[in-house]
Amino acid sequence: MNSLTVLIFFLSSLTISLTTTTTTPSGTIQRTTKQQILASIPPSSPDNSQPFLTSPSGKYTALLLRRETAPTAGGFGNDFCYIQVQETSSGQSLWESECAPVSTANTCSLIFDDNGLDVFDGSNPVWDTGADNDFLETLQLVDEGDMRIIDRDGELAWKASDDPRSNQGCGLPGSAGLAPESPPFAKPLGGDVSNLPFGQGSQQGGGSAISNPSLGLGFNGQQEQQQQQQQQQPLVDNTAFESGCSRRVLGGFFGVGLGLVIMVVVMVHGHV
Incomplete structure (x- = not known):
């Protein structure tokens, strides 16, 4: 093997080594397929968290989490799957995706696709970053704790810090995505009259x-x-003296008067 062949072989090996090193830097995931699965959690799994990306220094970790609805939360028994970026040492939440309800019978999965990051309930999407770009290529978790999606031209397509959210307590009482404890018509009757059905x-x-x-x-x-209507009605005079007497009353007065006249006449004639 001459010196020229040895030089070509060495340069080829170096190029391959450099290419392998530079295409997957620490803290990044390269998208190589149309729908690239990053993590998945089956129902009733004892392992309900799946880390899929760590920042270059290891300070922050991104995970797919699955949480059951707490018995006292008042929901309908859904599980919740969501992404969380947390401080690796303490587990403190730095950023979370929305609480996405999933069926207790389905596997939830995190997919890197044209929408950016997509959470699936079985085969049904329930949340995504909304990046909506056919040329999304790289997912990054930087040492500041921000997660970013870069397209193939190196342009920023999405970052978690534009949609800040953390410590939602998915599945716990009062958390996002849960139905009210009971419908309003299910409360017992009595008490506040204005609230009865x-x-x-x-x-x-x-x-x-x-x-x-x-x-x-x-x-x-x-x-x-x-009573108010009766009080507002005009007064009706029903007395016999002011609104007309009945015949019986008038007849009585006439008889009394005639008797007095006869008595007076008799007395006068008696004296005569």
Whole structure:
């Protein structure tokens, strides 16, 4: 083997070595397929966190997490899958994706695709970064804790710091993505009249207060309304002296008067 052949072989080996080293720098993931799976967690898995990227110094770690709904959270039993960037030593949350509900029967997966990072419930997408670029190429986690997506031209397509969110407590009472503890019509009747369904009022105090939905009043309210209407009506004079007497009353007065006249006449004639 002459010296020229040895030189060519050495340069080729060096080029291959440099290429391998520079294409996968620390803290980055290169996208090599249309939908590249970064992490996945099956249902009821004892390992509910999957790290997929570490910053160059190791200070921060990005993970896919799966959390069950807490029994007292008032939800409908969904699991939640989301991304978290945390401080490696303490586990403190620095950034999180939204709480994405997933079926308890499906595997949740994190995919690097044309949307950037995409969380899947089985085969159904439930959250993504919204980068929407066919040429997304590199995912980075830098030593400041920010996660970034770069396209093939080296342009920034998305970064986590533009959408800050952390410590959501996915699956815990009051966390995002959970339904209310109970629908409003499921609360017991009684107490606050204004909050009872279908216009029903409290039956305390001995009187029924079931209301008329069209009027928004109970029976007691209807009586008060009728009394107010009666008070507002014009007065009607029903006395015999001022609005006309009956024949019986007039006949009585006429008889008394005639008797007095006859008595007076008799007395006068008697003296004569």
